Amino acid sequence: MGRSPCCDKLGLKKGPWTPEEDQKLLAYIEEHGHGSWRSLPEKAGLHRCGKSCRLRWTNYLRPDIKRGKFNLQEEQTIIQLHALLGNRWSAIATHLPKRTDNEIKNYWNTHLKKRLVKMGIDPVTHKPKNETPLSSLGLSKNAAILSHTAQWESARLEAEARLARESKLLHLQHYQTKASSHHHHHHHGFTHKSLLTNWTTKTNEEQQQLESPTSTVSFSEMKEPIPTKIEFVGSSTGLSLLKEPENDWINSTIHEFEATQMGEGIEEGFTGLLLGGDSIERSFSGEKNETAGESSGGDCNYYEDSKNYLDSIFNFADPSPSDSPPMF
DNA sequence: AATACCGTCAACCGCAAGGAC
DNA sequence: TGTCCTTGCGGTTGACGGTAT
DSSP states (O other), X not given: OOOOOOGGGGTOOOSSXXXXXXXXXXXXXXXXXXXXXXXXHHXXXXXXXXXXXXXXXIIIIOTTOOOSOOOHHHHHHHHHHHHHHSSOHHHHHTTSTTSOHHHHHHHIXXXXXXXXHHTTBOTTTOSBSSOHHHHTTTHHHHHHHHHHHHHHHHHHHHHHHHHHHHHHHHHHHHHHHTOOSOOOTTTTSOOHHHHHHHHHHHHHHHTTTSOOOOOOOOOTTOOSOOOOSOOBOOOTXXXXXXXXXXXXXXXXXXXXXXXXXXXXXXXXXXXXXXXXOHHHHHTTGGGSSGGGOTTTTOTHHHHHHHHHHHHHHHHHHSOSOTTSOOOO
């Protein structure tokens, strides 16, 4: 496993990018695509290393990036995905397609983590630091449900991340072929979100054959692996990539999706649930007006906030009445 | 007004995965 | 099969601006 030679010795520039450098990089990529990042700087006339160029492009210059303040839905999505995935920012970023992993990571570290701590919630485990007051709410049962669901969600998110990467690849190919001067980042005709919806549907149908996956998912409270027919490749950091048969299945799902033309705009399923549920809208009720200050309600609201936060998580994990079909 | 402190975020660093040869 | 190279990822740093003292 070799490592790229450090660009230091070449006397390449480091630090903040100038508008001129941005312009050079943008112009080059618009014209040629990025190709090999290593060779790009020289071709583009930049005294930077390829790594720096790639970072500048992916985190700042890319045209499909939404910048600025995160809205409430985005915050909730990040928190809930973090509860499931931990610090796997790139996977989380696939659910916020216009946000970069770097931006999400920064926002978590500077805003959300602190907010959770303030509410008395451990930002690592996403559990109340003092379980006693909340245990009376019957959360232990829900926590088990959450753990169980987390395994499924993690598996699905893995695949979604893969699909998103494929989508990005298609996007890059678009640049490289430079078919036209205008583009749309969903030009390939479907979104990974809607694709995932299809998967969710499929998973419902097949759940009787496929038990919950065994994984070393990084969800912190996962203690007892559940026997399964689906195999995952283990990794030290948690759940890793699906083995090939599963990829085949995903690919067939893609084809099926294309064939049936389920169409864009279907935003139900997991993502829709994250963004749409009333229970989720209720969460963080103490922060409806964010500019009013994070602790405007004072300490007495912490408990209520914690409860709302947990409600949103658990409703997300198990939104259906007991006699309804399982979510996955 | 000066400066110490704090929060934010762009950018860097080092590691690991995976492909090419 | 082993090595090299490229890319992606997550953790960390440091510059900068705002606020408190």
